Amino acid sequence: xxxxxxxxxxxxxxxxxxxxxxxxxxxxxxxxxxxxxxxxxxxxxxxxxxxxxxxxxxxxxxxxxxxxxxxxxxxxxxxxxxxxxxxxxxxxxxxxxxxxxxxxxxxxxxxxxxxxxxxxxxxxxxxxxxxxxxxxxxxxxxxxxxxxxxxxxxxx
Numbered sequence: 543x544x545x546x547x548x549x550x551x552x553x554x555x556x557x558x559x560x561x562x563x564x565x566x567x568x569x570x571x572x573x574x575x576x577x578x579x580x581x582x583x584x585x586x587x588x589x590x591x592x593x594x595x596x597x598x599x600x601x602x603x604x605x606x607x608x609x610x611x612x613x614x615x616x617x618x619x620x621x622x623x624x625x626x627x628x629x630x631x632x633x634x635x636x637x638x639x640x641x642x643x644x645x646x647x648x649x650x651x652x653x654x655x656x657x658x659x660x661x662x663x664x665x666x667x668x669x670x671x672x673x674x675x676x677x678x679x680x681x682x683x684x685x686x687x688x689x690x691x692x693x694x695x696x697x698x
Contacts, residue, residue, distance in 0.1 A: 559571050559594065560573075560598065562598050563597050563598065563599045563600065564600055564604055568608070576612060579615040579618070579662055580615075582659065600660070602655070602659045607653060611656050615662065618664055647676060647677075647696060647697055648697050650672065650673055651693060653665075655688055658688070670684075670685065
């Protein structure tokens with residue numbers, strides 16, 4: 543774990559930590575490099591000066607899902623630093639198959655919605671092929687499909 547922390551620390555110009563608050567009031571302290579993976583936070587983080595004393599609410603993401611998203615972003619940053627880009631997509635697809643096969647439909651939908659809301663493009667790229675296979679969708683269906691009545695009906 544110490545080696546992973548060293549790698550993550552080397553990705554950021556600062557060692558600042560950001561406090562995130564989930565919809566169910568769980569708090570997560572993350573390194574700035576991780577928070578910068580969240581497109582929804584990027585401009586806020588770039589324009590703010592006193593982030594260490596600020597709690598950033600993420601009202602559309604539960605604590606359990608946010609914890610998993612943060613964990614994925616940490617691992618993704620490390621992999622991007624140590625592997626050549628040509629191997630990453632295949633690796634992400636394989637990992638998605640292994641991890642998401644054990645997930646139920648509701649968990650996968652929650653992860654896709656969180657990745658969409660937080661604007662984490664790499665995570666969406668990782669999740670969408672498994673989501674499409676699980677829901678037997680064609681290539682013409684995108685992330686917007688997770689918000690349809692078809693998906694909601696399947697989760698009941």
